[in-house]
Amino acid sequence: MAIMRKHKFSASVVAAAALVLSACGGSTGDASSATVDSSVDITTQKLVISNWAGYYPEDLPAKVKEAIGVDITITNHANNEEIMGKITASDDSGIDIAFVSGQYAQALAAGGKIVNFDKAAIPNLANLYPEVADLAYDKGTNYAAPYAWGTTGICYRSDLVDFTPDSWNDLLNPKDSIKGKTTMLATERWLALPAMKLLGYSMNTTNADEIAKAKEQLVKTKPTLLAYDDTAYYTKLVSGEAVLSESWDGWCNYGIAENPNIKFVIPKEGSDLWADTMVILSSSKNKEAAHAFINYILQADVHAWVANNILYKVPNKAATETLDPALSTSYPNMGLTPAELLKGEVVLDLGTDSKLYTDLATEVTSS
Amino acid sequence: MVKSGGSKNSRHLGWAWASPGLIFLTLFAAIPVVSMLFMSVLTAGRFGGVTTPINFDNFSRATDPIFVQVILNSLVIASATAILSLLIGFPTALFISRLSRKWQIILIVAIILPYWTNFLVRTYAWLVLLNNEGIINKFLKNIGLIDKPIEMLYTPGAVIVGMTYLYLPLMILPIYAALEKVDKNLTEAAYDLGSSVWKSLRTISIPLAMPGILIGLIFVFVPSLGNFVVPELLGGGKTVMIGNLVRDQFLKARDWPFGATFALILTLILIVLISLQSYASKKANVNA
Structure with a gap:
C-alpha cells in the first residue's frame, strides 16, 4: 500500500514535470519564413481557421471552396486571449490560420x-493601403495580413444625453445627468485607453508614474459606471440602460442598426488604431492553401463583400473604393479615411510589461 | 491458509474495482495539481508558458493587499451564497420530505429540470429581471412603489443572488436525501409530547439533516468560490473574484506562474474547508 502510493506520486510528478517542460518549449525564437511550393495541389489541403464569431460572412466556406477549391473549417474564438491560449498551450493546435489583433500577431511572431x-504567393497584398506597411506591430506586413481595422471611441444615445460628447472626459468624469449610465470596455488595454489619452499619455506607456496617474482617474470613474462590458454594451444602449459607452467603432454599428439615435464619436484627445489580422501558424502543414486563402480574402471584391457583411472597415484600398457610399451615411465609421484612422496610436504588444496593465485592471475593478 | 488467500484476493479485487476511479483521479486531479505546483514556482515565459529559473516571488506577490482583498471578497461572496442557499434550501427540502412519495418525485424533478438549460442562458435571465429597465423595476414603477429604479444589477448582491439560483439544487438535494430517511414518527412523537415546531426542528430535523447540510454548504461554496462568469455578467465586471484573477493571469497577462499560484491558493482553501466538513460531518453522525 505504502509502496503503491509512492509509485503513484512519483508517476504524477514525472507526468507533471513533462507537462510543464512541454509548456516551456517554443517560448523563444522569431518567425521563420514560409516558402510556398507552387507544385503542391492546394485542393488536397484542408484548412482549419479560427476567427471571432460573427466576424465573417456565413457562406465564406462555400465561397472559398468554389473559388480556390480548398475545404475550410472555421472555429470561433470569443477573444484574442482565448486563441492565444490555444496557440501557446501546445506545439500544434491543429489550426492553420488564426485571426488575431495586430499586437497579438506581434507577440506570436516574436x-x-x-x-x-511568402509574399509571391499573396499578390493581393498590393491591394492594401500603402500606409498599412507602416503599422508598428508589423512593419512591412511580413507576418500579419490585415483583415479589418478601426478605432475606439464613444458610442452614445443622442436622444438621451443633453450634450454632444466629444471628449474622454465625458466618459471618465461624467455629468450628474448620466452618472450610473455609462460603460467602459473591460479588456485592460482599452480599460486604460481613455485615461491615458485624457492625461495625454501613450496608450502603450510602461511608465510607472503615468500608469499610477491613470489608475487614480479610473478608480475615481468606477463608482460612476453602470458596468465594465466588452460584449453586450450596445444592447444596453438600445434598451436605454446605458446612454454613453466606450466602444470599438464596429460594435457601435450593431447599436445604430437597431436605433438610429445611437451615434459614434472619436474623442478630441485621440484614440487608438487597432487592426485585426490573419496569421499562418508555423505548425500548419497546409501553408500553400493558407497563402491562397489569405490572397483570396485580400481580393478587392471579396474584401468588399466582407466589409459589407461585418460593417467594419477593411484596410484594402481596392475594396474600399468599390463600397457603396450610402454605407458611410448609415454607419459613419465606415467613412473614416486612412488618414483619420492613422491619427490613432497603434496598439503594441508590451511583452512582459503586459502585467502592468493586468495589475492596473485588477486594482481598478476590485477597488 | 484459505482464509488469508481469500482476503488477499478480495484485496486485489478491491484495487481492480478502484482502478478506474484511481486512474481518473490521477489523470485529472493529481497530475494537474502537481503540475500547477511546479508551474507556480517557475518564471513566466515572454509569450505565455513557463521557463526557468525557479523562484518563489509569486507567493509574496500574492500577499499584496489588493490580491488579499480579492481573496477575502471571494470568501465573503461564496459564504453569503452558501448561507442564502441554506436558508432557502433547508425549508424547501423539509417541505418536500414531508409530502407523499408522488409529490416528492414531481418536485425533485422540477428542481433538477432547470439544470438541463445552459448555465449562461439561466444567468442571462437574471440580466433581464434585474436591470434598471428590467421586469422587476418596471413592475415596481408601474404599481407606484418607486419613482427611480432600484439598482440591483451589477452589484455584489446580484452576484450572490445569481449564484444562489445556479447552485440551489446542490443544497436542496443532499438535505432532502438526509431528511427523507428520517423516521416521520420521530417528529410526530415530538408534537404529541407537546414540543413546539421550532423545538422539534432544533432537536430532531436539523441534527439529523446535519450531514446533508454540511455537504450542501460545500457543494454550493466550492463552485461559487471559483466562479468567474457570474461576477462578470451580473457583477458588471465591478466585482472581482479569485476565479477572475486566475483567468486573467493565464489569458490576459500571460503570466501562467502567477495564475497557477492563485489556482493553488484556491485549491488550498478548498482542501482546508473539505477537511473541516468531513470532520464536522463525522462528529454530526456520532451525535446523531
Whole structure:
C-alpha cells in the first residue's frame, strides 16, 4: 500500500514535470519564413481557421471552396486571449490560420509561433493601403495580413444625453445627468485607453508614474459606471440602460442598426488604431492553401463583400473604393479615411510589461 | 491458509474495482495539481508558458493587499451564497420530505429540470429581471412603489443572488436525501409530547439533516468560490473574484506562474474547508 502510493506520486510528478517542460518549449525564437511550393495541389489541403464569431460572412466556406477549391473549417474564438491560449498551450493546435489583433500577431511572431509570408504567393497584398506597411506591430506586413481595422471611441444615445460628447472626459468624469449610465470596455488595454489619452499619455506607456496617474482617474470613474462590458454594451444602449459607452467603432454599428439615435464619436484627445489580422501558424502543414486563402480574402471584391457583411472597415484600398457610399451615411465609421484612422496610436504588444496593465485592471475593478 | 488467500484476493479485487476511479483521479486531479505546483514556482515565459529559473516571488506577490482583498471578497461572496442557499434550501427540502412519495418525485424533478438549460442562458435571465429597465423595476414603477429604479444589477448582491439560483439544487438535494430517511414518527412523537415546531426542528430535523447540510454548504461554496462568469455578467465586471484573477493571469497577462499560484491558493482553501466538513460531518453522525 505504502509502496503503491509512492509509485503513484512519483508517476504524477514525472507526468507533471513533462507537462510543464512541454509548456516551456517554443517560448523563444522569431518567425521563420514560409516558402510556398507552387507544385503542391492546394485542393488536397484542408484548412482549419479560427476567427471571432460573427466576424465573417456565413457562406465564406462555400465561397472559398468554389473559388480556390480548398475545404475550410472555421472555429470561433470569443477573444484574442482565448486563441492565444490555444496557440501557446501546445506545439500544434491543429489550426492553420488564426485571426488575431495586430499586437497579438506581434507577440506570436516574436515567439516563433507564426511564419513570415511568402509574399509571391499573396499578390493581393498590393491591394492594401500603402500606409498599412507602416503599422508598428508589423512593419512591412511580413507576418500579419490585415483583415479589418478601426478605432475606439464613444458610442452614445443622442436622444438621451443633453450634450454632444466629444471628449474622454465625458466618459471618465461624467455629468450628474448620466452618472450610473455609462460603460467602459473591460479588456485592460482599452480599460486604460481613455485615461491615458485624457492625461495625454501613450496608450502603450510602461511608465510607472503615468500608469499610477491613470489608475487614480479610473478608480475615481468606477463608482460612476453602470458596468465594465466588452460584449453586450450596445444592447444596453438600445434598451436605454446605458446612454454613453466606450466602444470599438464596429460594435457601435450593431447599436445604430437597431436605433438610429445611437451615434459614434472619436474623442478630441485621440484614440487608438487597432487592426485585426490573419496569421499562418508555423505548425500548419497546409501553408500553400493558407497563402491562397489569405490572397483570396485580400481580393478587392471579396474584401468588399466582407466589409459589407461585418460593417467594419477593411484596410484594402481596392475594396474600399468599390463600397457603396450610402454605407458611410448609415454607419459613419465606415467613412473614416486612412488618414483619420492613422491619427490613432497603434496598439503594441508590451511583452512582459503586459502585467502592468493586468495589475492596473485588477486594482481598478476590485477597488 | 484459505482464509488469508481469500482476503488477499478480495484485496486485489478491491484495487481492480478502484482502478478506474484511481486512474481518473490521477489523470485529472493529481497530475494537474502537481503540475500547477511546479508551474507556480517557475518564471513566466515572454509569450505565455513557463521557463526557468525557479523562484518563489509569486507567493509574496500574492500577499499584496489588493490580491488579499480579492481573496477575502471571494470568501465573503461564496459564504453569503452558501448561507442564502441554506436558508432557502433547508425549508424547501423539509417541505418536500414531508409530502407523499408522488409529490416528492414531481418536485425533485422540477428542481433538477432547470439544470438541463445552459448555465449562461439561466444567468442571462437574471440580466433581464434585474436591470434598471428590467421586469422587476418596471413592475415596481408601474404599481407606484418607486419613482427611480432600484439598482440591483451589477452589484455584489446580484452576484450572490445569481449564484444562489445556479447552485440551489446542490443544497436542496443532499438535505432532502438526509431528511427523507428520517423516521416521520420521530417528529410526530415530538408534537404529541407537546414540543413546539421550532423545538422539534432544533432537536430532531436539523441534527439529523446535519450531514446533508454540511455537504450542501460545500457543494454550493466550492463552485461559487471559483466562479468567474457570474461576477462578470451580473457583477458588471465591478466585482472581482479569485476565479477572475486566475483567468486573467493565464489569458490576459500571460503570466501562467502567477495564475497557477492563485489556482493553488484556491485549491488550498478548498482542501482546508473539505477537511473541516468531513470532520464536522463525522462528529454530526456520532451525535446523531
